Amino acid sequence: MRRLTVTDKKLWQLAVPMILSNISVPLLGLVDTMVIGHLSSEVFLAGVAIGSSVTSFVFMLFLFLRMGTTGVTAQAWGKKNQQKLVQALFQPLILAVGVGIVFALFHQPITKLILSVMGTQHAAHHPAALFLSIRLLSAPATLANMVILGWLLGVQYAKAPLILLIGGNTVNIILELLLVLHWHYAVSGAAWATVVAEYSSLLLGLYLVWRAAQQRNLSLRPQMSQLGQGLARLFRLNRDILLRSLLLQLCLISFTIIGARLGTNVVAVNAILLMFLTFTSYALDGFAYAVESVSGEAFGARDADSLKAIWHSACKQAVAVALLLSGIYAVMGQSIVNLLTSIPLLQQEANHYLFWQAICPLVGVGCYLLDGLFVGATRGREMRNSMLIAAIGFALTLLSVPIIGNHGLWLALMVFLALRGLTLGYVWLQHQRQDSWFDLSR
Numbered sequence: 001m002r003r004l005t006v007t008d009k010k011l012w013q014l015a016v017p018m019i020l021s022n023i024s025v026p027l028l029g030l031v032d033t034m035v036i037g038h039l040s041s042e043v044f045l046a047g048v049a050i051g052s053s054v055t056s057f058v059f060m061l062f063l064f065l066r067m068g069t070t071g072v073t074a075q076a077w078g079k080k081n082q083q084k085l086v087q088a089l090f091q092p093l094i095l096a097v098g099v100g101i102v103f104a105l106f107h108q109p110i111t112k113l114i115l116s117v118m119g120t121q122h123a124a125h126h127p128a129a130l131f132l133s134i135r136l137l138s139a140p141a142t143l144a145n146m147v148i149l150g151w152l153l154g155v156q157y158a159k160a161p162l163i164l165l166i167g168g169n170t171v172n173i174i175l176e177l178l179l180v181l182h183w184h185y186a187v188s189g190a191a192w193a194t195v196v197a198e199y200s201s202l203l204l205g206l207y208l209v210w211r212a213a214q215q216r217n218l219s220l221r222p223q224m225s226q227l228g229q230g231l232a233r234l235f236r237l238n239r240d241i242l243l244r245s246l247l248l249q250l251c252l253i254s255f256t257i258i259g260a261r262l263g264t265n266v267v268a269v270n271a272i273l274l275m276f277l278t279f280t281s282y283a284l285d286g287f288a289y290a291v292e293s294v295s296g297e298a299f300g301a302r303d304a305d306s307l308k309a310i311w312h313s314a315c316k317q318a319v320a321v322a323l324l325l326s327g328i329y330a331v332m333g334q335s336i337v338n339l340l341t342s343i344p345l346l347q348q349e350a351n352h353y354l355f356w357q358a359i360c361p362l363v364g365v366g367c368y369l370l371d372g373l374f375v376g377a378t379r380g381r382e383m384r385n386s387m388l389i390a391a392i393g394f395a396l397t398l399l400s401v402p403i404i405g406n407h408g409l410w411l412a413l414m415v416f417l418a419l420r421g422l423t424l425g426y427v428w429l430q431h432q433r434q435d436s437w438f439d440l441s442r
Contacts, residue, residue, distance in 0.1 A: 007306075007313040011290045014158045015317070019286035021165040035180050036190055044187055047127025051191070054114055054128075055135045057249055059142055064241035064380075065096050066146040067292075068234070071378040073154025074296020078303070082218055088154065089209070090222045091234055092147045100140030107136035127187040134191035138198035145198065148205035153293050157212045161289075164208065168201035240380030244387040251394050251416055258401060259409055266406050269349045272340050276333075276357040277413075280325055284361070284368040287318040291372030299377045302438050314369050322361035330358040356410040363414050366421025374424060377437065382427050390419035 004012070036045045069092050076084030103110060111133040115125065145164070152160035172193050179189030213220050259270045291314045298307040329336075333354040337347055374383050394416040401408035431437040 005309075005313060007294075007309045008317060010294060011287065011310070011313055011317055014153075014156065014290035014293055015286040017158050017160075017162040018289045019283055021161040022282035022285060035176050036187075039180070039186055043124050044127055046124035047187055048131050048190055050124055050128035051131030051135060051187075054132055057253070058114075059139075060249055061242060061245050062096070062099070062143055062146065063245045064238045065092050065143055066150040067241050067375045068092065068237045068378065068380070069147050069150030070153045070289075070292045071296050071375045072234070072237075073151050074156075074293050074376055075300035075378065077155050078297035078300025081300075085155070085218060086220055086222050087230060089147070089151045089220065091231065092150075092238075093144060095238075096143035096147045097140050100143040103139035104137050107133050107139075110136060131187050131191045134188060135194060138195040141195075141198040141202040145201050145205055148202070148209060152205075152208060152212060153289055154296060155212055155216060155218075156293050156297070157208065160205075160208050160212070164201055164205055167204045168197045171200045172197035237378050237380040240384040244380070244384045247384075247387045247391045251391055254394075254398070255409060255413060258398065259406065262401075262406055262409075265345065265349055268341075268343075268346055269353065270406070270409070272337060272346065272350055273353055273357060273410075275340060276329055276336070277360060280322075280361045280364065281368075283321055283325065284318060284365055287314055287321070288368045288372035288375075290314070291369055292375045294376070295373050296376030296378075299438065304437070307437070311369075311373065314372070318365050318369050319362075322365040325361040326358050329354070329361075333357055353406065353410055356407075356414065360414065360417070364417040364421070366425060367417050370421060370424035370428060373428065378440070382424070386420055386423040386427070389423050390416050393419045 036048045039045070069088060073085060073088040076088050111129055114132065115129055145168075149161060149164060152164075175193035175196055176190055179185045179193050183189065185192070209220070212218075256267075256270075260267050291310065294310050295307055298304075298310060334347075334351060337350045337354070341347060341350075371383065374380075394412045397412035397415045398408065400411060404411070428437075
């Protein structure tokens, strides 16, 4: 058996903390559901679910703050350019806090606008509005935390994501138990627990930035003349990743909306089966984050040999994990479904679609890894174009839904993942043939 190379070990050291921190996210959602689910009415749970979904969608549109920061920081780290490292932190941080303050100041009209667009006029409207209006007060911290996480990943502070998410989630869980169950603040208690947790994470994140700077002998004193440099490139990159994120979210929402039109059983079954996809994403995203950081460093240093070594190592590790997940889903898929639901009808229905879960890790592994590679190179335009092609393929494949039902939905999702990987893979190979990967003008 071949021993792990230095690059293999480096990737695992970065990937494992990210995978573990990702796992804490659904655990927090589980605690939210358990706490709110023990209140006197299901309306509270529905309101929190709607409010959480909306805030998740809104904040995910600003994921460019994390992705762009990681790529730019990793490149500056590869160049050993302290001025660029300072810019990579403070430029997006100022943008994040500014946008967040707008959300916080106008949280009530924004809440009314969002819920009116969604058309929520049933009993859950009031608790959803209450949760959302309070939750938006955390926007400055939530968006700033994305930048901080991206910067810490860029300087390869491997433990930072784990420390940040576990610290923030611990505060959230403790406050939620106190505010909701002990002091009976219901929906507002759940929202305020999240707000306080976000600001606590911000303080912890700023401490980790200071600690990372001390360990790496970096001076993080910004100069106003430096902060104005490179803004045009930063805005172009953020614009392209924003459009990419918007297309991604629209496809995922379409999956849910069209599934809802196929019937209640389909919605319930897909909700269960999406847990497989969620777990796969958490596992493979860990490698994507590692590739972002290490490939960005190689890009900054213009080290083609190191970049190829990183790519080959990432492919080996991630494909092995994808094969493992596919095998587990193929052999134990039905048992996993039985753990997630005790309803016989849903158990039987899920069995018809389990083969999609078995092939999903292998279909999607390429797009996760290549996303990391392109983020590290700050090639936002090519990521945007790839996502556009994948979204078109997804939309066209949805035409099969009236013919083959829910299988058409899962087929569209597989096409979506495959096209993302194939298009980015084609662009990557073209750059290798033309020796143009390090030339961002192309």
